[in-house]
Amino acid sequence: MKADEPISFSSSVGSDELFQRLFRRHGSIMLLIDPASERIIDANRAAAAFYGYREDELRNMPITRINTHSPEEIRSEMQQAVEEKRNYFFFHHRLADGQVRNVEVHSSTIESRMGTLLFSIVFDVTKRRQAEEAQRMASLVYQNSHEAMSVVDKRGLVVTVNPAFSEITGYAPQDIIGRDIAILGSDREDPQTFNDMMASVLATGKWQGELWTRRRDGEKFLRSLSINTVHGDDGGIVCRVSQFSDITRRKESDALIWRQANFDALTGLPNRSMFHDRLEQALKKAQRNDAGVALLFLDLDGFKEVNDTLGHGMGDRVLQAAARRLQQCVRETDTVARLGGDEFSVIIGDVANVHDVERAVHAILHIMCQPFDIGAEPIYLSASVGITFYPDDGEEGATLLKNADQAMYAAKEQGRNRFSFFMSSMQDAAQARKRLVNDLRVALAENQFCLHYQPIVELRTGAIHKAEALVRWQHPRHGLVSPAAFIPIAEQTGLIAELGDWVFRQAARDAARWYRAGKRDFQVSVNVSPLQFQSGGIDHHAWLRHLQGLGIAGQNIVVEITESILMDKGAEVTESLLRFRDAGMQVALDDFGTGYSSLAYLKKFDIDYIKIDRAFVQNLAPGSDDLALCEAIIVMTHKLGMKVIAEGVETEMQRDLLAASGCDYAQGYLFSRPVCAEDFDKLL
Numbered sequence: 037m038k039a040d041e042p043i044s045f046s047s048s049v050g051s052d053e054l055f056q057r058l059f060r061r062h063g064s065i066m067l068l069i070d071p072a073s074e075r076i077i078d079a080n081r082a083a084a085a086f087y088g089y090r091e092d093e094l095r096n097m098p099i100t101r102i103n104t105h106s107p108e109e110i111r112s113e114m115q116q117a118v119e120e121k122r123n124y125f126f127f128h129h130r131l132a133d134g135q136v137r138n139v140e141v142h143s144s145t146i147e148s149r150m151g152t153l154l155f156s157i158v159f160d161v162t163k164r165r166q167a168e169e170a171q172r173m174a175s176l177v178y179q180n181s182h183e184a185m186s187v188v189d190k191r192g193l194v195v196t197v198n199p200a201f202s203e204i205t206g207y208a209p210q211d212i213i214g215r216d217i218a219i220l221g222s223d224r225e226d227p228q229t230f231n232d233m234m235a236s237v238l239a240t241g242k243w244q245g246e247l248w249t250r251r252r253d254g255e256k257f258l259r260s261l262s263i264n265t266v267h268g269d270d271g272g273i274v275c276r277v278s279q280f281s282d283i284t285r286r287k288e289s290d291a292l293i294w295r296q297a298n299f300d301a302l303t304g305l306p307n308r309s310m311f312h313d314r315l316e317q318a319l320k321k322a323q324r325n326d327a328g329v330a331l332l333f334l335d336l337d338g339f340k341e342v343n344d345t346l347g348h349g350m351g352d353r354v355l356q357a358a359a360r361r362l363q364q365c366v367r368e369t370d371t372v373a374r375l376g377g378d379e380f381s382v383i384i385g386d387v388a389n390v391h392d393v394e395r396a397v398h399a400i401l402h403i404m405c406q407p408f409d410i411g412a413e414p415i416y417l418s419a420s421v422g423i424t425f426y427p428d429d430g431e432e433g434a435t436l437l438k439n440a441d442q443a444m445y446a447a448k449e450q451g452r453n454r455f456s457f458f459m460s461s462m463q464d465a466a467q468a469r470k471r472l473v474n475d476l477r478v479a480l481a482e483n484q485f486c487l488h489y490q491p492i493v494e495l496r497t498g499a500i501h502k503a504e505a506l507v508r509w510q511h512p513r514h515g516l517v518s519p520a521a522f523i524p525i526a527e528q529t530g531l532i533a534e535l536g537d538w539v540f541r542q543a544a545r546d547a548a549r550w551y552r553a554g555k556r557d558f559q560v561s562v563n564v565s566p567l568q569f570q571s572g573g574i575d576h577h578a579w580l581r582h583l584q585g586l587g588i589a590g591q592n593i594v595v596e597i598t599e600s601i602l603m604d605k606g607a608e609v610t611e612s613l614l615r616f617r618d619a620g621m622q623v624a625l626d627d628f629g630t631g632y633s634s635l636a637y638l639k640k641f642d643i644d645y646i647k648i649d650r651a652f653v654q655n656l657a658p659g660s661d662d663l664a665l666c667e668a669i670i671v672m673t674h675k676l677g678m679k680v681i682a683e684g685v686e687t688e689m690q691r692d693l694l695a696a697s698g699c700d701y702a703q704g705y706l707f708s709r710p711v712c713a714e715d716f717d718k719l720l
């Protein structure tokens with residue numbers, strides 16, 4: 037037989053021709069396979085169409101050409117068919133164009149002249165297999181999804197739920213299947229949301245949103261839910277499929293992040309960022325309603341001292357209490373915000389008249405003066421408030437805030453515990469201050485400073501033993517500017533480090549001159565601002581080298597500090613004071629009696645001189661309280677091994693009372709006003 041001739045089935049079939057016709061024309065894919073040679077003996081038209089080969093090409097083709105399985109597997113499967121152990125098989129068949137299809141092959145044996153052949157009908161089950169696979173995957177997803185899924189019928193009765201549903205809600209399938217899905221409803225949900233959801237599902241078959249839900253144990257949780265409806269061919273509802281996840285934690289952490297970004301952690305008040313939002317909203321609303329807005333800027337008077345003397349923990353508690361007090365003074369619709377430190381702001385909307393605002397401000401000032409009963413002792417503070425109005429003083433939030441700040445500054449300047457309305461002249465004052473800052477920078481570069489010296493007299497002998505160096509600014513346009521005016525600005529702008537360095541070096545130069553003139557024990561005291569102690573404002577090495585270069589010892593210098601430095605307790609301060617001491621310099625505590633006047637600090641920090649503040653000296657009279665206080669300070673100071681210098685002595689009576697009380701030194705206009713170095717030479 038030729039390879040491309042169709043086989044004759046002869047006897048076993050009976051009518052060769054009839055079979056041939058049937059085989060050839062049948063719409064099913066048919067192959068005749070010789071298991072011995074492992075070749076296709078014959079293939080019909082449907083097979084040719086399916087495989088993409090001509091019928092004559094298929095004839096005599098090795099079966100391994102179309103079957104992708106290994107020859108061993110194919111052989112073993114054919115053996116099963118020959119032995120009639122199985123009559124259907126699953127294979128992958130490769131077509132002429134390379135495509136591989138899933139096929140189901142039904143085989144039966146036929147006895148022929150050639151021996152036992154396999155008559156195979158091949159079914160292309162690729163699509164079915166794909167569908168089955170897709171279904172299998174869907175089922176896997178359904179079973180393993182972290183998203184809860186449920187299917188309900190059109191009445192809302194649960195048909196099926198996946199494991200994630202049970203995990204999240206606590207309902208096992210047997211507990212919920214057949215029950216109304218409304219069982220998940222929670223009274224925490226706003227009824228309107230629920231109604232909207234139902235309306236949307238009924239109208240569109242869909243809904244997506246967030247819904248408070250009840251677990252089996254009663255706990256409420258928020259779910260992100262999407263509902264879809266499956267329709268049948270007739271358009272009727274087959275079922276509704278819900279998919280959801282528990283977003284309670286995510287919502288909570290989102291809310292926490294939002295709170296942290298918008299609210300002050302210490303007081304719980306809106307922070308600066310939220311304040312700006314609220315101010316913008318208030319201004320927009322006022323614009324729409326043609327109404328007014330009042331903006332208050334509030335700063336606590338004396339708060340720094342609380343921090344310095346009682347510590348930051350106590351300071352924090354004062355701020356919390358102050359925040360609560362502020363909220364009591366305004367309406368719920370007004371905003372109280374903490375802008376930072378001890379600065380607060382209040383936005384009062386719908387301002388009908390100034391008197392309403394004034395009433396609120398009076399309430400604020402009054403409540404802030406009440407003692408804060410937080411620690412062992414009541415803490416007394418007050419507040420300074422600046423007020424500005426929209427739209428009269430400005431229309432922009434930034435402008436209004438600047439105005440309120442300037443007005444607050446004016447209230448502070450006027451003596452604290454008061455309020456001040458913004459006036460356009462304040463802008464001029466602020467501008468002038470800005471100019472002063474610029475001038476101060478120039479002054480340092482152009483050496484516009486000089487030092488004046490005030491003698492410090494030994495009361496027992498009347499001899500001048502020391503002098504306090506006091507800086508002066510010879511302003512090119514404004515003349516002599518008081519340090520009381522520019523030292524605070526230098527401190528606020530950080531220029532104090534450079535200025536303080538200049539003062540020290542110049543004072544040391546003058547001290548060296550007096551040393552060379554024979555005043556070997558003469559001491560010059562230099563004021564060192566608390567701000568100089570911060571962030572490396574003092575270069576101890578450089579100062580010491582400077583003294584060595586001038587040929588004088590540390591003993592010729594006294595460093596004057598204020599009590600607030602000691603309250604700071606920072607390692608920098610302790611370290612700095614120790615370094616002064618190592619260099620031989622002495623330390624004087626300025627303005628004693630005006631601050632906390634802690635004896636513990638005096639002992640701890642190894643102070644050499646206590647300077648009694650002018651405030652106690654100016655009212656000295658026989659039998660006066662101030663004299664009693666001065667006497668007490670002197671006795672106490674001596675007991676601690678320190679010496680006393682009285683400041684601001686203007687009269688002989690003051691001098692005599694102090695001398696009689698045992699005070700060691702005194703300075704003041706009685707002896708001399710501060711004078712320039714050349715004039716001071718004449719006093720020595």
Ligand SMILES: Nc1nc2c(ncn2[C@@H]2O[C@H](COP(=O)(O)O[C@H]3[C@@H](O)[C@H](n4cnc5c(=O)[nH]c(N)nc54)O[C@@H]3COP(=O)(O)O)[C@@H](O)[C@H]2O)c(=O)[nH]1
Nearest residue numbers: 506507519520523539563564565626684685686704705710
């Ligand atoms: N950090 C630095 N601060 C400095 C420096 N130089 C000065 N200052 C501080 O500036 C404040 C004002 O100083 P000043 O105007 O020089 O006033 C001093 C004296 O002139 C004044 N004084 C002295 N005797 C009398 C008096 O009998 N009556 C009277 N009414 N005033 C008098 O007191 C001021 C000295 O005060 P104090 O330093 O507290 O002893 C002032 O706080 C200076 O400290 C500097 O270089 N660095």
